[in-house]
Amino acid sequence: MNFEIFPQLILNSLIAGSIYAVGAAGLAVIYSLFGFFNFAHGQAMMLGAYFFYLYNVLIGADILATIVLFLFSIIVFSLIILKIFILPFKKFHPILTLISTLCLGVIIESLVSIFFGVNVKTFAGFENPKSIEVFSFFITPLQIKIIFFSLIFIGALAFFFNSSSFGRLFKALAERETVGESLGINKTSFFYFAFATAILMAAISGIMLGFETNLQPTMGHAHTPKVFAAMLLGGVGNLWGTIVGSYFLALIENIVAGIDLYGYSLSVSFKDSVALICIILILLFKPTGLFRRCSRNL
Amino acid sequence: MQIDQKGSSRGDNKITLEVERLTLTIQGLKILDNISFKICRGKTVGIIGPNGSGKTSLFNLLSGFYTQDTGIIKLYGEEISNLPPYVRARRGLGRTFQNFGIFRDMTLLENIILSLESRKGAWRSFFPWSKAHKENRKEAMVILGGVNLENKADELAANLSGGQQRLLELARIMALQSQVLLLDEPTAGVAPKLREALGEQISLLKERDRTILIIEHDLEFIENFCDQAIVLNNGVIQAIASPTELRETNQLKW
Amino acid sequence: MEYLTHLLIIILIYSLSAQGFNLVFGLGGLFNFAHIAFVAIGAYVAAILSTNFDAQWYIGLFTAILVACLVSLPIYFLTFRLNGDHFVLGSFALSSLISMVIVNWREVTKGALGIAGIPRPRIFSIELNNNIQFLLFVFVLVLFSLFFLWCLFRSPFARKIRSAKREISYSLALGNNVFLTYALFFILSAVFASLAGAIFAYYLSYIDPSSFVLADMIFILTICAVGSPGSFWGCLGATLFLVILPEFLRFIPLPPGVLGPLRQIFFAGILFIILYFRRAKFLPYERIV
Numbered sequence: 001m002n003f004e005i006f007p008q009l010i011l012n013s014l015i016a017g018s019i020y021a022v023g024a025a026g027l028a029v030i031y032s033l034f035g036f037f038n039f040a041h042g043q044a045m046m047l048g049a050y051f052f053y054l055y056n057v058l059i060g061a062d063i064l065a066t067i068v069l070f071l072f073s074i075i076v077f078s079l080i081i082l083k084i085f086i087l088p089f090k091k092f093h094p095i096l097t098l099i100s101t102l103c104l105g106v107i108i109e110s111l112v113s114i115f116f117g118v119n120v121k122t123f124a125g126f127e128n129p130k131s132i133e134v135f136s137f138f139i140t141p142l143q144i145k146i147i148f149f150s151l152i153f154i155g156a157l158a159f160f161f162n163s164s165s166f167g168r169l170f171k172a173l174a175e176r177e178t179v180g181e182s183l184g185i186n187k188t189s190f191f192y193f194a195f196a197t198a199i200l201m202a203a204i205s206g207i208m209l210g211f212e213t214n215l216q217p218t219m220g221h222a223h224t225p226k227v228f229a230a231m232l233l234g235g236v237g238n239l240w241g242t243i244v245g246s247y248f249l250a251l252i253e254n255i256v257a258g259i260d261l262y263g264y265s266l267s268v269s270f271k272d273s274v275a276l277i278c279i280i281l282i283l284l285f286k287p288t289g290l291f292r293r294c295s296r297n298l
Numbered sequence: 299m300q301i302d303q304k305g306s307s308r309g310d311n312k313i314t315l316e317v318e319r320l321t322l323t324i325q326g327l328k329i330l331d332n333i334s335f336k337i338c339r340g341k342t343v344g345i346i347g348p349n350g351s352g353k354t355s356l357f358n359l360l361s362g363f364y365t366q367d368t369g370i371i372k373l374y375g376e377e378i379s380n381l382p383p384y385v386r387a388r389r390g391l392g393r394t395f396q397n398f399g400i401f402r403d404m405t406l407l408e409n410i411i412l413s414l415e416s417r418k419g420a421w422r423s424f425f426p427w428s429k430a431h432k433e434n435r436k437e438a439m440v441i442l443g444g445v446n447l448e449n450k451a452d453e454l455a456a457n458l459s460g461g462q463q464r465l466l467e468l469a470r471i472m473a474l475q476s477q478v479l480l481l482d483e484p485t486a487g488v489a490p491k492l493r494e495a496l497g498e499q500i501s502l503l504k505e506r507d508r509t510i511l512i513i514e515h516d517l518e519f520i521e522n523f524c525d526q527a528i529v530l531n532n533g534v535i536q537a538i539a540s541p542t543e544l545r546e547t548n549q550l551k552w
Numbered sequence: 553m554e555y556l557t558h559l560l561i562i563i564l565i566y567s568l569s570a571q572g573f574n575l576v577f578g579l580g581g582l583f584n585f586a587h588i589a590f591v592a593i594g595a596y597v598a599a600i601l602s603t604n605f606d607a608q609w610y611i612g613l614f615t616a617i618l619v620a621c622l623v624s625l626p627i628y629f630l631t632f633r634l635n636g637d638h639f640v641l642g643s644f645a646l647s648s649l650i651s652m653v654i655v656n657w658r659e660v661t662k663g664a665l666g667i668a669g670i671p672r673p674r675i676f677s678i679e680l681n682n683n684i685q686f687l688l689f690v691f692v693l694v695l696f697s698l699f700f701l702w703c704l705f706r707s708p709f710a711r712k713i714r715s716a717k718r719e720i721s722y723s724l725a726l727g728n729n730v731f732l733t734y735a736l737f738f739i740l741s742a743v744f745a746s747l748a749g750a751i752f753a754y755y756l757s758y759i760d761p762s763s764f765v766l767a768d769m770i771f772i773l774t775i776c777a778v779g780s781p782g783s784f785w786g787c788l789g790a791t792l793f794l795v796i797l798p799e800f801l802r803f804i805p806l807p808p809g810v811l812g813p814l815r816q817i818f819f820a821g822i823l824f825i826i827l828y829f830r831r832a833k834f835l836p837y838e839r840i841v
Binding site: 361362363382383384387388392393395399400401402403404408411412413415416417420421423424425426470474 | 703706707708709711712714715717718719721722723724725726727728729730
Binding site: 036039085088089093094095096099100102103104106107109110111113114117118221225228232269272273275276277279280284 | 583629636637638640641642644645646648649652655656766767770773809810812813814816817820821823824827828831832
């Protein structure tokens with residue numbers, strides 16, 4: 001084994017883990033509050049990247065206008081999804097919402113394929129890809145920004161949902177809907193707000209992903225299992241655990257990819273299977289996740 | 299503590315159900331504490347107590363849906379403490395549920411046939427045209443007739459009224475021919491007129507020498523049907539006596 | 553005429569696959585995402601045996617079914633611990649894993665290139681090159697299978713699993729070994745899925761991983777949903793309907809990059825519409841005694 005690659009490995013894990021963490025945080029919020037697995041989360045990430053591409057590259061707006069347009073689009077989009085694909089099924093078995101989001105994911109992916117084409121797109125011309133050599137590993141300014149912003153977003157989200165008064169409201173509603181309602185909260189607008197935040201998280205992580213790996217309509221599909229694995233590793237509904245789980249997952253992935261398995265070239269394709277195997281193992285042996293601190297609350 | 303073993307005209311004092319030092323704790327809360335009793339064959343025993351005293355939990359323990367912390371449960375002298383619910387059911391321990399243990403998505407006839415197939419084995423009547431299946435149908439209709447529900451045989455169980463659902467549940471358990479029956483609040487949610495029909499069915503069961511435990515809040519019902527009653531309060535057995543004794547000594551203070 | 557024969561064969565193959573899925577989803581209430589993976593396993597085992605080992609069709613079919621049954625058993629253990637939506641997640645992961653194995657195990661499955669040159673079955677030294685002959689062959693196989701399935705849907709086992717679908721406790725209290733019943737239905741579901749896959753491989757003479765993707769899983773789910781989950785005849789009718797319906801899309805002139813995604817939107821849309829309007833009674837009852 002080549003130990004010299006370790007620092008680079010850690011760094012790659014940091015970057016990938018940040019992306020997963022922001023995405024998985026949104027997933028965890030959705031599961032805590034609404035009680036279902038959002039199978040369209042990967043596609044939401046992809047959509048975030050494509051919206052950014054649309055405004056910044058195709059239309060050529062400047063960075064401020066892009067951000068505003070992007071926020072607007074994502075929020076409108078999330079409200080539409082909530083109203084049509086999720087709320088009608090809320091009273092029934094969560095498997096209905098699951099299948100509904102599955103359909104949604106396929107529809108999103110197909111629409112993007114039709115409107116943008118299946119060719120790979122890039123955010124080229126946006127950032128100078130020259131790497132800086134720090135100690136013995138390479139990092140680009142872009143990647144530094146990714147990690148930095150991820151930490152900010154995750155920190156903000158965690159603070160918001162855990163420590164603020166808003167977070168207490170969230171926990172109340174997540175526990176018992178009718179009781180939370182009787183506290184005088186407007187349940188519907190709260191749901192909209194929380195859901196929009198979650199999808200915004202996914203979209204932002206999609207942008208970061210787009211910077212890292214370029215855009216394709218199918219890029220979301222590969223990431224759905226990863227954010228699920230991150231969430232399951234940390235314990236469903238446990239926001240801090242999800243964040244830790246994301247970095248943990250990224251680390252394992254990179255270790256597996258970096259290992260020379262008797263010269264097998266399977267190591268690269270094995271990377272994607274790590275998340276899948278994690279899902280199966282966790283579900284079989286420890287459905288509550290590796291961290292037992294809080295079982296269901298954020 | 300032993301339930302009256304002075305023998306009646308029925309039964310031969312053989313102990314069907316025995317429970318020793320049963321304890322159950324759920325999430326730190328002690329539901330049942332050191333419960334012990336023995337019940338003889340053919341006896342009907344009521345279980346009464348305030349809400350939350352652990353009556354249904356006791357049934358869940360007996361039928362295998364909860365696992366006890368300590369203690370032993372014996373059916374006909376054989377220990378069943380660690381057996382899963384379906385094995386206990388096959389050994390003759392039947393039970394009803396508070397929320398009407400019937401299958402609402404299936405018709406009445408299907409509900410009864412399910413019991414018959416469980417008792418006789420599912421392989422015999424696999425083909426819809428087989429003789430065994432036709433016999434099952436006939437027997438199911440007879441059983442439904444016994445509770446006056448045969449005219450609704452092809453209706454979905456969800457369409458029945460509360461009392462009718464309870465009757466269906468009893469019919470289903472009679473089709474199973476369980477020797478030991480745990481009835482969980484059979485009269486709850488049942489209109490008074492149908493209570494008579496319920497009472498008739500329970501009398502029928504007693505005639506056939508079944509051992510019955512009934513959880514009930516309706517004390518008149520207990521007095522009419524039970525030989526003895528166990529008073530459960532806060533997870534502990536407070537008293538065991540015949541219903542009239544209990545009423546007279548005013549044990550039922552809640 | 554050729555077109556009609558082709559359609560009929562496809563309908564017959566999908567009817568097996570859909571009914572297999574219907575067993576676990578309609579009767580048992582569990583969405584087994586890995587169903588399409590079993591179809592793929594059936595197809596690949598049959599393909600490998602007949603190309604690499606020159607095996608006869610009945611050996612191919614038999615082994616395909618056997619392998620699928622063996623692989624399906626671990627899924628049964630997933631149900632032991634999980635409720636509905638966790639099970640979907642787990643089977644989704646398993647399905648993706650199997651798909652990955654197929655694409656990457658190039659020595660055996662030739663990866664994304666697929667396996668070509670699968671010979672048609674030989675019956676009494678007649679090779680079924682003519683599609684009409686093949687149609688008859690498939691028809692006989694499917695007829696027997698559907699007959700068995702029809703009996704199964706009305707059998708005591710179906711009643712057992714239907715009782716366990718909504719109210720597991722009541723079913724257990726009745727003496728029903730719920731987990732064994734589910735295991736049985738999983739195995740049967742894998743049997744018919746792999747059978748459909750193997751026949752598919754023999755028909756097309758060429759298979760590759762792109763035939764067994766998410767879109768196909770959604771197609772099967774849509775068939776089952778349209779035909780009322782748990783209904784034997786409903787599922788058959790829905791197969792007929794949903795295989796024929798998109799054929800009309802072929803006659804609309806569309807740019808090449810649009811047809812594929814449009815088909816996917818079409819089926820996802822149908823599934824969603826059915827789900828939306830039937831949401832109160834999505835896993836309904838059946839009067840079968």
